[in-house]
Amino acid sequence: MTHFDFDTVIPRRATHSAKWAYFDEDVLPMWVADMDFMSPPAVLEHVHERINHGIFGYTLDYPELRETIASRMQRLYQWDVKPEDIVFVPGMVTALNLFARTYGKNGDGILMQTPVYGPFLTVPPNNGRFAVMADLRSVPTGDCTFTYEIDFDVFEKAITPQTTSFFLCNPHNPGGRAFTESELQQIANICLKHKLLICADEIHSDLLLNGTKHIPIASLSPEIAQNTVTLIAPSKTYNMPGLSCSIAIIQNKELRHQFEMANRNMGLHVNIVGLVGATAAYQHGDEWLAALLDYLSANRDILVAYVQDHLPMLKTTVPDATYLAWLDCSALALPENMGASEYFVKEGRLALNPGTFFGTGYDRFVRLNFGCPRSLLMDGLERLKTAIEKTSVAVGSGQM
Ligand SMILES: Cc1ncc(COP(=O)(O)O)c(C=O)c1O
Numbered sequence: 251m252t253h254f255d256f257d258t259v260i261p262r263r264a265t266h267s268a269k270w271a272y273f274d275e276d277v278l279p280m281w282v283a284d285m286d287f288m289s290p291p292a293v294l295e296h297v298h299e300r301i302n303h304g305i306f307g308y309t310l311d312y313p314e315l316r317e318t319i320a321s322r323m324q325r326l327y328q329w330d331v332k333p334e335d336i337v338f339v340p341g342m343v344t345a346l347n348l349f350a351r352t353y354g355k356n357g358d359g360i361l362m363q364t365p366v367y368g369p370f371l372t373v374p375p376n377n378g379r380f381a382v383m384a385d386l387r388s389v390p391t392g393d394c395t396f397t398y399e400i401d402f403d404v405f406e407k408a409i410t411p412q413t414t415s416f417f418l419c420n421p422h423n424p425g426g427r428a429f430t431e432s433e434l435q436q437i438a439n440i441c442l443k444h445k446l447l448i449c450a451d452e453i454h455s456d457l458l459l460n461g462t463k464h465i466p467i468a469s470l471s472p473e474i475a476q477n478t479v480t481l482i483a484p485s486k487t488y489n490m491p492g493l494s495c496s497i498a499i500i501q502n503k504e505l506r507h508q509f510e511m512a513n514r515n516m517g518l519h520v521n522i523v524g525l526v527g528a529t530a531a532y533q534h535g536d537e538w539l540a541a542l543l544d545y546l547s548a549n550r551d552i553l554v555a556y557v558q559d560h561l562p563m564l565k566t567t568v569p570d571a572t573y574l575a576w577l578d579c580s581a582l583a584l585p586e587n588m589g590a591s592e593y594f595v596k597e598g599r600l601a602l603n604p605g606t607f608f609g610t611g612y613d614r615f616v617r618l619n620f621g622c623p624r625s626l627l628m629d630g631l632e633r634l635k636t637a638i639e640k641t642s643v644a645v646g647s648g649q650m
Contacts, residue, residue: 252537252541253541254290254537254538254541254542256287256541256542256623257624257625259286259623259625259626260286260287262286263275269282269284272601273595273601274599276599277595277599277600277601278599278600278601278626278630278633279601280600280618280619280620280622280626281601281602281603281619282603282619283423283486283572283573283574283619283621284486284489284621285489285573285621286621286626287542287621287623289488289489289527290488290530290531290534290538290539291538292531292533292535292538293488293490293527293530293531293535295530296527296530297493297523297527297530300526301523306522306523307522308519309519309520309521309522312338312520312525312529314529315336315338315525315529315532316333316334316336317333318529318532318533319331319333319336319497319499319532320333320335322532323466323499327464328469329468329469331501332501335501335506336497336498336499337498337500337506337509337510337513338496338497338498338519338520338525339496339498339513339518339520340494340496340518340519340520340521341483341494342451342481342483342496343369344496344518345481345496345498346369346370346373346417346449346481347376347377348509348512348513348516349449349509350373350374350377350379351377351378351512352508352509352512353414353415353447353505353508354414354415356378356379357378357379357380358379358380358412358414358415359379359380359381359382359410359412359413360374360379360380360413360414360415360416360417361382361405361408361409361413361446362381362382362383362384362417363383363384363385363400363405363418363419364384364385364386364608365385365386365424365425365576365609365612365615366417366419366422366424366608366609367419367423367424367451367608368607368608370417371609373417382408382409382410382413383408383609384401384404384405385401385404386398386399386400386422386425387399387400387401387404390565392558393562394554394557394558394564394565394566395557395558395565395567395568396565396567397425397426397567397568398422398425398427398567400429400436400437402436405437406440406444409444413444413446414447415447415448416441416446416447416449417449417451418437418448418449418450418451418467419451420450420451420452420454420455420464420467421452421458421464421569421570421572423454423572423574424567424572424574424576424603424608424617425567425569425576426568426569426572426574426575426576427569428462428463428464428570429465430465431465434465434467435470437467438467438470438474438477441477442473442474442477447477447478447479448467448468448474448477448479449479449481450466450468450478450479450480450481451481452466452480452482453481453482453483453485453486453496454486454571454572455482455571456487456539457486457543457546457571457573458543458570458571459543459547459550459569459570460547460570462571464571466480467480468499468501475501475502476501476502477502478501479498479499479500479505479509480498480499480500481496481497481498481499482499483495483496483497484527484531484532484535486572487531487535487539488535488539489621490524490527490528490531493521493523493524494520494524495520495521495524495525495527495528496520497528546573546621548624549573549620549621549622549624550568550569550573550575550620552624552627553566553575553618553620553627553631554568556631557577560631561631561634561635563582563638565578565581566578573619573620573621574617574618574620575617575618575620576615576616576617577590577615577616577617578614578615579614579615579616580614580615582614582638582641584614584641589604589605589606589613589614590602590613590614590615590616591603591604591605591616592604593637593641594633594634594637597636597637598633598634598636598637598638599633600630600637602616602617602619603616603617603619604616618634
C-alpha cells in the first residue's frame, strides 16, 4: 500500500485560508471544517494537467462525473442512481438555499435536528421560510463521553401544518452520528406521513471512522427516493471545498426539473477545475481515503483518551463519522458573559467553533476539528488544557 503523509505540517497562513487567516498568528485554528492535508495525489495531478491546458472557458456538462457518481452509489450502497438524476451545484450551502427557495412557499417551516450546522438555521429565513427545531437527545456514554439520539416524539411533535420539508444532516454535524437504518426508516416514515420533502445533506458520508457504515436515506426505498433531494460532495472527504463542486441527486423527475431551473435561473455553474478535481477524487481517491480514515480514527481516539486522562470535566462526543468533536464545557467555571470558544481563544490561543453557531443555548459548547497532523492535534489539546487550568475548577477534580 502506498504511504500517504498526513504528519507533515504544511504552512497555510499565507494562502488566504479562512481557517488560518481569521485569528492572530499565535492562535492555533481548529475551527472551520477543512483539513490541513493536501488533496490526494491524483486530484493534484488531474487538476494540474487541466490547468496546464491554459483555457478556462464555459462548461456545458461533465458526463464522466455523472457516470462516476452513479457507479459509486451502486458500488457503495447498491443504490440505483442514473447519470441523469444528477445536478451539479457550486456548494452544499448553495444547494440548501436552492432547495429552500425552489420547493414550497413563503412562510413554510423546515424541520431540522438541533444542534446542527449553522447554515441549516439561517437558510430558511434567507428564503422566506422558518426553521423548526427538533432537538436531538444528549445521552451519556461514559464519564467523559456522550452521544445524540433521536427522540421520535419530539421529532414528530415539532411538525405543524406549515412544516413542508426536513433538512437531514447525516452523518450529523456536530453530533458525529451516522444514523442507523432503523433511525432513517423511522425518519422517512414520519416525513412521508406528514408529506415533508427531505433534503439530505450527506456531505460527511465518506468520513466514516473505524468501519462505521453510511446509508443514504434515499436508498431505503423507491418511495423515499421520490421524496428526497440528496446532497453529496467530494469537498470534505478529499479536502477540496475551495473548488466548489457539489452534487444533488434527485430521482423524482418533476422535483429535479424544478431544481435544475432554479439552478440555471440563478446562473450557477460549477467551475471546470472543481469538476476535474471531483472526478479524479472519486475515480482514484479510494486508497488515499482509506489511509485518511485510519489517520482520523486514530486522531479521534487520541482526543477522547486525552479528555478522559487530562480534561475529565469536559464531555466529548466520540464521532462515528466526520473529523469534528463536539465538546460540552458546561462544567467549567468560565467567566460570566464569555462563551467557551471566546475563552479558549483568550486563554489558550486556540480557535474552536462557538457552540452558538449550531443553535441557541450552546454557548458552553465548542466544536473541535481534528482533521490535522497529529502534532497540531497535540498542540491544540495542550492549549485546551492550559486554558482550562486557568479556570477556577482544577483539572482532575475539586477546586484549584
Ligand atoms: C453538514 C454540512 N453541510 C454543508 C457544509 C458546507 O458545504 P459547502 O462548503 O459546499 O457549502 C458543511 C461544511 O462544514 C457541513 O458540515
